[in-house]
Amino acid sequence: MSSSRIVDLWGDRTPYSAGQEWPARVDEHLIAEPDTWVPSASLLHSNGDAMDIGVRDGRIVGVRGRAADRVNHGRLDVKDLYGWQANHAADRLHRPLIRRDGELVETDWDTAMEAVAGTCRHVLDMSGPSGVGFYTTGQLFAEEYYTLTTIARAGIGTNHLDGNTRLCTATAAEALKETFGCDGQPASYTDVDHAEVIGLFGHNVAETQSVLWMRMLDRLAGPTPPQLVVVDPRRTQVAEHATVHLAPRPGTNLALLNALLRELVAHDWVNHAWVDAHTVGYDELVKVLDPCTPQWAAGICDLDAADIERAAEIFGKAERLLATVLQGVYQSHQATATAVQINNLVLLRGSLGKPGCGVLQMNGQPTAQNTRECGANGDLPGFRNWQNDDHVEQLAEIWNVELERIPHFAPPTPALQIFRYAEQGSINFLWISGTNPAVSLPELSRIRSILASDNVFVVVQDIFRTETAEFADVVLPAATWAEKTGVFTNADRTVHLSDKAIDPPGEAKPDLDIFLDFAARMRFTDKHGAPLITWADAESAFKAWQRCSAGRPCDYSGLSYKLLRERGGIQWPCNDSAPEGTERLYSDATFWATASECETYGRDLVTGASVDKIEYEALNPHGRALLKGAEYLPLHDPPDEDFPLFLTTGRTIYHFHTRTKTARAPELDAAAPEVWVELSASDAATLQITEGEPVLVRTPRGSVRGLARITQVRTGTIFVPFHYGYWDTKHPDGSSPYRAANEMTPTDWDPVSKQPLFKLSRARVEKVNDDA
Amino acid sequence: MPDGMTHVLRAAHDTQNTIAVSLQMMATEHHADAEIAHVAADLLHWTRETIAQLAELAARQGIPLDRAADEPGLFQQMRASMASKAKGPVAALLLLENLRRLYLTASDASLALELLAQFAQAQRHTEMLELSTQRHPHTLRVMKWANTMIKTIAPQVLTNA
Numbered sequence: 001m002s003s004s005r006i007v008d009l010w011g012d013r014t015p016y017s018a019g020q021e022w023p024a025r026v027d028e029h030l031i032a033e034p035d036t037w038v039p040s041a042s043l044l045h046s047n048g049d050a051m052d053i054g055v056r057d058g059r060i061v062g063v064r065g066r067a068a069d070r071v072n073h074g075r076l077d078v079k080d081l082y083g084w085q086a087n088h089a090a091d092r093l094h095r096p097l098i099r100r101d102g103e104l105v106e107t108d109w110d111t112a113m114e115a116v117a118g119t120c121r122h123v124l125d126m127s128g129p130s131g132v133g134f135y136t137t138g139q140l141f142a143e144e145y146y147t148l149t150t151i152a153r154a155g156i157g158t159n160h161l162d163g164n165t166r167l168c169t170a171t172a173a174e175a176l177k178e179t180f181g182c183d184g185q186p187a188s189y190t191d192v193d194h195a196e197v198i199g200l201f202g203h204n205v206a207e208t209q210s211v212l213w214m215r216m217l218d219r220l221a222g223p224t225p226p227q228l229v230v231v232d233p234r235r236t237q238v239a240e241h242a243t244v245h246l247a248p249r250p251g252t253n254l255a256l257l258n259a260l261l262r263e264l265v266a267h268d269w270v271n272h273a274w275v276d277a278h279t280v281g282y283d284e285l286v287k288v289l290d291p292c293t294p295q296w297a298a299g300i301c302d303l304d305a306a307d308i309e310r311a312a313e314i315f316g317k318a319e320r321l322l323a324t325v326l327q328g329v330y331q332s333h334q335a336t337a338t339a340v341q342i343n344n345l346v347l348l349r350g351s352l353g354k355p356g357c358g359v360l361q362m363n364g365q366p367t368a369q370n371t372r373e374c375g376a377n378g379d380l381p382g383f384r385n386w387q388n389d390d391h392v393e394q395l396a397e398i399w400n401v402e403l404e405r406i407p408h409f410a411p412p413t414p415a416l417q418i419f420r421y422a423e424q425g426s427i428n429f430l431w432i433s434g435t436n437p438a439v440s441l442p443e444l445s446r447i448r449s450i451l452a453s454d455n456v457f458v459v460v461q462d463i464f465r466t467e468t469a470e471f472a473d474v475v476l477p478a479a480t481w482a483e484k485t486g487v488f489t490n491a492d493r494t495v496h497l498s499d500k501a502i503d504p505p506g507e508a509k510p511d512l513d514i515f516l517d518f519a520a521r522m523r524f525t526d527k528h529g530a531p532l533i534t535w536a537d538a539e540s541a542f543k544a545w546q547r548c549s550a551g552r553p554c555d556y557s558g559l560s561y562k563l564l565r566e567r568g569g570i571q572w573p574c575n576d577s578a579p580e581g582t583e584r585l586y587s588d589a590t591f592w593a594t595a596s597e598c599e600t601y602g603r604d605l606v607t608g609a610s611v612d613k614i615e616y617e618a619l620n621p622h623g624r625a626l627l628k629g630a631e632y633l634p635l636h637d638p639p640d641e642d643f644p645l646f647l648t649t650g651r652t653i654y655h656f657h658t659r660t661k662t663a664r665a666p667e668l669d670a671a672a673p674e675v676w677v678e679l680s681a682s683d684a685a686t687l688q689i690t691e692g693e694p695v696l697v698r699t700p701r702g703s704v705r706g707l708a709r710i711t712q713v714r715t716g717t718i719f720v721p722f723h724y725g726y727w728d729t730k731h732p733d734g735s736s737p738y739r740a741a742n743e744m745t746p747t748d749w750d751p752v753s754k755q756p757l758f759k760l761s762r763a764r765v766e767k768v769n770d771d772a
Numbered sequence: 773m774p775d776g777m778t779h780v781l782r783a784a785h786d787t788q789n790t791i792a793v794s795l796q797m798m799a800t801e802h803h804a805d806a807e808i809a810h811v812a813a814d815l816l817h818w819t820r821e822t823i824a825q826l827a828e829l830a831a832r833q834g835i836p837l838d839r840a841a842d843e844p845g846l847f848q849q850m851r852a853s854m855a856s857k858a859k860g861p862v863a864a865l866l867l868l869e870n871l872r873r874l875y876l877t878a879s880d881a882s883l884a885l886e887l888l889a890q891f892a893q894a895q896r897h898t899e900m901l902e903l904s905t906q907r908h909p910h911t912l913r914v915m916k917w918a919n920t921m922i923k924t925i926a927p928q929v930l931t932n933a
Contacts, residue, residue: 130931159927410924420805425860426932607811609916610923633817636810747806754807 005029005078006671009653010206010214015221019194019355022215026074029081030054030062037064038501039565041071041488043139043481044079044656046363047209048490050568051076053084053482053501060084060482060502069568071189071494077210079656082668084482086661087502092463093477094506104465104475109507109517112474116431117521119457119473123429124156129407133160133418133427136376137434138168138365141486141498143541144511145367145374146548147533148433149381151515154399155524155532159407160427162378163371164435166415167756168364171330173372173379174753175339175361177600179347179626181593183372183383184553186585187322187358188571189492192216192226194356197318199229199311201342202253202328203362206237207653209491213238227318229311231256232328233648234678234719235712244311247714248301250646251333251760255632257341259297260312262289264348269316274350278589280620281627285344288629300632320356321349327364327650332759336752337605337630344627353587360491365657367488373554374545378412378754381545382552383592383599386411387613390596398548400526411610414754416441416747423450431459433511434478438467439658439725442745442756443701461514464660467725478511479504485538486512487564493571493582495556497564512538550575553585553592586625594623605630608751636748639716639762645683646717647699647763649741655723663728675706675739678719679765684710687765694768699761702743705768718765720744722758777895780888781830784904785823785837787881791914792819792841794874797852800844802867804856811917816841818910829903864929868922875918882911 005011005027014023034054042049050069054062063084067074096112097104123131134152136145145163152161173183180186192198192215206213219226220241230242231253239245248256264270265286275282294312298305315321323346329338343359351357363369368377375381384391386408396403413421419441421427441447451458451471460472469475483504489495504510509517516533524532535541539561550557555573558581564570570581592598601616603609605628611619620626639646654672655662662668677695679687689695695708697720704720713719722741729739744763749756795816802808820841827839844852855866885908892900 128931130928407927410927413928416806421928423804424864426864426928604913604916606814607913607917607920608807609913609920633814636813748810749807751807751811 005081006667009078010210010217011075013221014218016218017222018196018219018224022073022193022218024067024073026065026067027076027081028062028064032056032061034061038482038499039066039568040482040498040501041490041496041569042077042080043366044083044661045077045209046365046368046491047071047077047211048366048492048494048496048569049076049080049211050496051080055501058502060087066568071490071492071569072211075211075214078653079662079668082665083656083661085666086664087480087482089664091465092505093465093475093508096477096507097472097475099473104472112476113517113521115474116459117518120429120522123457127426127428129156129158130160131427132156132158132429133422133431135415135418135430135432135435135437136161136163136371138163138165138363138368138371139434140367140511141484141488141538142367142370142374142545143486143538144515145370145376146381146545147512147515147541149375150399150533151519151524153375153380153406154401155519155522157405157407159410160413160418160421161376162413162415162418163368163376164415164437164440165365165368165371165377166754167440168327168330169368169372170377170414170755171335171339171750171753172325172361172363173377174336175343178336178340178602178605178628179343180586180591181598181623181626182553182591183379183599184585184592185360185491185493186352187360187492188583189215190583191322191356191358192219194320195226195322196320196356197227197229197314197322199315199321199323199345200238201231201323201325202330202332203324203326204232204234204236204238204328204650205324208326208364208651209362210653227314229314233714233717243314244307246303246307246311248303249714250648250717251635252301252632253329253332253338254334254341254630255292255297255300256303256308257338258289258292258632259294259308260315261341261344261348262292263294263309263312264316265289267316270348271350275348279347279625279627285627285629288631292632315345315349318349318351321346321351322356322358322360324360324362326362328759330755331757333635333757334630334633335750335755335757340605340628340630347625347627353584353589358584363491366490369489369491369493373489373549378414379599382549383554384552385599385601387601388596399532400528401532402527416749416754416756419447419450422453422456425455428455429457431461432468433461436466436468436658436660436725438471439740439742440722442742442758443747444740444742445702446747461511463508464727466658466660467727476514477506477508478514479508483508484510484512487542489572494569495559495564495572496569497561512541591623591625593620593625597623602626603752605752606633635760637746637762643699643762643764645763645765647697647744647761648717648719648759649722649745650719652721652723655721657723658725659723675704675721675724675741676709677706677765678709678711678713680713680715681710682715683718683765684708687767689765689767696766696768697744697763698766699744699763701746702738704739704741704743705737706739718763776891777833778835780884780891781826781833781835781837783884784881784888785826785830787877787884788819788823788826789842790877791874791881791911792816792823793844793848794870794877795819797844797848798870798874800849800852801855801870804863805867808867808921815914815917819914822907822910825903825907829900861929861933864925865933868926868929871918871922875915875922878911878914878918882908882915885911
């Protein structure tokens with residue numbers, strides 16, 4: 001394997017036909033012959049590709065895809081081939097840091113952890129549990145999230161615990177809950193092997209989950225290729241392969257979806273027998289859809305009505321329909337309402353729980369699924385319902401605490417509201433683990449001012465001295481992938497074990513050990529005075545999590561480290577009745593949707609207002625899937641004369657998140673070293689901008705300077721990747737240009753999932769005159 | 773004394789206008805609470821539709837009502853804009869109080885639409901009954917939203933007041 005994969009991103013084709021097994025192809029990149037191979041999976045995207053880490057003399061020397069694994073059949077994403085080099089970067093954090101006289105200085109673990117625990121105790125004395133907040137990630141392991149959740153919910157007793165998964169996967173979780181009563185990915189990646197139509201909604205799979213795209217490309221190259229219907233404002237690689245590509249005006253996804261569904265109803269492409277037997281809400285949905293003709297949507301979305309009709313016909317006539325969804329939906333206007341209509345699309349076709357059928361509400365991060373399951377993403381562990389006292393009572397039993405210890409008087413607080421409470425001064429202790437909000441949250445000037453405030457004690461736990469760490473009062477150096485053991489779960493419920501391969505640098509510790517140290521110092525106890533946390537290492541933490549998950553949809557009780565080492569990836573639920581794991585959920589159309597089982601009673605898809613138990617029981621007495629409709633609403637902050645363009649942000653295949661790891665891999669850094677601005681040829685001509693010239697993008701909140709790239713993005717829409725921050729450049733102080741896309745994004749979120757709307761800012765592009 | 777028709781239409785129209793003004797003031801006053809400001813704007817969209825439809829129906833009955841929703845007056849605008857400068861616990865308490873008032877305003881408006889429906893049924897006035905039936909869910913939505921937001925923020929706001 002040479003560095004040609006930087007150019008040849010998806011590698012050689014291994015064509016296959018519908019219903020056949022996807023042929024293996026082993027990708028590897030080695031710089032020396034390893035002494036040992038250690039099993040793991042990818043931590044640089046959400047696909048969960050299994051790999052072995054090659055180790056020689058205590059250092060990583062490369063990686064190799066695992067041919068026998070169900071997820072990737074040996075293939076690896078370009079980030080995985082090179083990204084491991086970040087483990088050995090010279091600027092890893094080796095020792096804890098503490099702020100003294102305004103400067104971060106090195107200290108020992110005991111001093112750092114006493115400062116953390118001491119401040120936390122002080123805040124608890126002064127303001128109680130509501131003064132303490134935790135903001136975590138989608139990149140730790142399940143054992144770590146479960147420990148953090150136990151600490152936050154039963155130790156501290158705070159409602160303020162959320163993950164940066166709020167930015168990437170909150171809408172996926174919420175949409176699944178609204179439709180199926182409970183979180184849990186219905187379909188499987190193997191459905192790509194069988195599908196005759198794949199609808200990709202705001203899902204640039206070629207860059208976000210490149211191995212899954214290789215699978216689709218191999219189907220496309222085979223004798224019975226699926227048809228692709230692609231909804232994306234950019235003409236992506238995926239769109240290039242589409243039978244129909246719809247590039248709607250940003251912010252109009254719901255109008256488009258409503259029109260597509262209305263066509264299914266109008267042409268009677270509805271599987272009535274299935275819908276009657278397994279769903280509720282059909283008549284109400286049809287009423288909402290009634291005015292949404294293709295002509296109506298074409299006007300709102302700036303599309304051709306005939307293209308909408310054609311796409312609807314492809315969906316309407318498909319027997320094996322797979323729909324996939326990602327950030328183009330989740331980070332846009334009316335996110336949950338739109339994602340729910342994509343669930344409705346497969347429900348109306350009765351395309352669920354069978355090979356080639358179903359919906360994949362994707363994740364943006366490698367372990368986001370675990371953040372959700374373990375209750376670190378604003379839900380209770382095991383997909384339990386905070387409004388259901390029986391569910392909270394189960395947790396109280398598992399943790400052996402009084403029911404009242406676990407806050408369940410209000411929904412868990414979403415990330416941006418945690419920052420709002422910190423801004424208002426009611427949260428005074430904020431522990432940030434494995435995420436970089438100073439680059440990744442919207443409206444960065446506001447986030448920086450909150451992090452810099454003297455009223456908030458900020459703890460940052462990370463592997464590098466990130467932009468966020470610069471604001472910390474204490475910085476805790478963490479171990480990462482390959483340096484610790486734990487499990488994590490991908491977007492199709494596949495659980496992998498990631499074993500420790502090498503020692504962490506310096507005094508860095510696994511996140512689990514840091515949380516356990518904190519719990520010991522805080523002396524959290526159960527109701528009998530015994531220690532609340534009864535586990536001491538990864539495997540015992542995993543067993544505690546298994547017990548908590550037992551009997552819930554995300555049941556891990558049949559798994560073990562031993563089984564995962566032997567077998568590789570296994571899909572949950574895995575228990576006595578499904579010892580081999582479960583490829584597809586809902587194959588018998590039985591849902592976790594009765595009032596006693598469901599994770600939520602639901603929300604109004606427009607306002608986010610909660611539905612109560614009595615209403616829910618009346619609506620869905622038999623626990624069927626719910627068909628919920630929602631009316632399209634115009635944008636909150638549309639383009640105007642000053643800011644006539646739409647700015648949308650997103651990823652490139654070469655980088656992950658804020659580049660903390662990928663920019664420390666020379667091949668990946670060289671492939672995309674600087675921020676750029678994509679605009680259409682027509683907008684470029686109007687603005688007299690040429691390829692490669694520096695331009696300034698401005699929104700009402702801030703600006704970014706980058707190099708122009710003329711691409712096939714929708715006219716009137718520009719694109720800026722969100723990966724770039726300031727750790728490897730000068731910090732913005734007015735003299736150097738800003739380069740983080742989130743300088744420009746608005747503080748606005750979907751009221752149902754609380755996911756920020758990164759895809760929607762009004763903006764303008766200006767030429768840069770360097771001589772001025 | 774106004775007749776029953778005038779009474780129920782005016783009551784419905786008045787109370788919807790009170791909602792409209794409250795929502796506009798909340799969007800201004802609580803612009804730093806993004807969700808409040810944005811959902812208030814969404815709800816305003818439907819409240820305005822309700823007001824216009826009530827006015828059209830009233831016009832057909834010869835009762836003059838304004839088609840356009842009321843806007844906050846100068847004094848109200850000043851108050852909202854001053855209040856928007858409040859920081860910390862004060863801003864949070866103001867929000868809680870405004871949500872409580874919005875809930876009461878919306879329940880008043882909901883009752884007015886019920887009166888309209890009852891009158892329409894007694895009079896066998898199909899058009900009026902349809903209007904009430906169609907618009908009532910939007911008013912209930914305002915109530916439910918205000919109630920949800922109150923439950924969500926009250927523990928934090930009151931603990932730190």
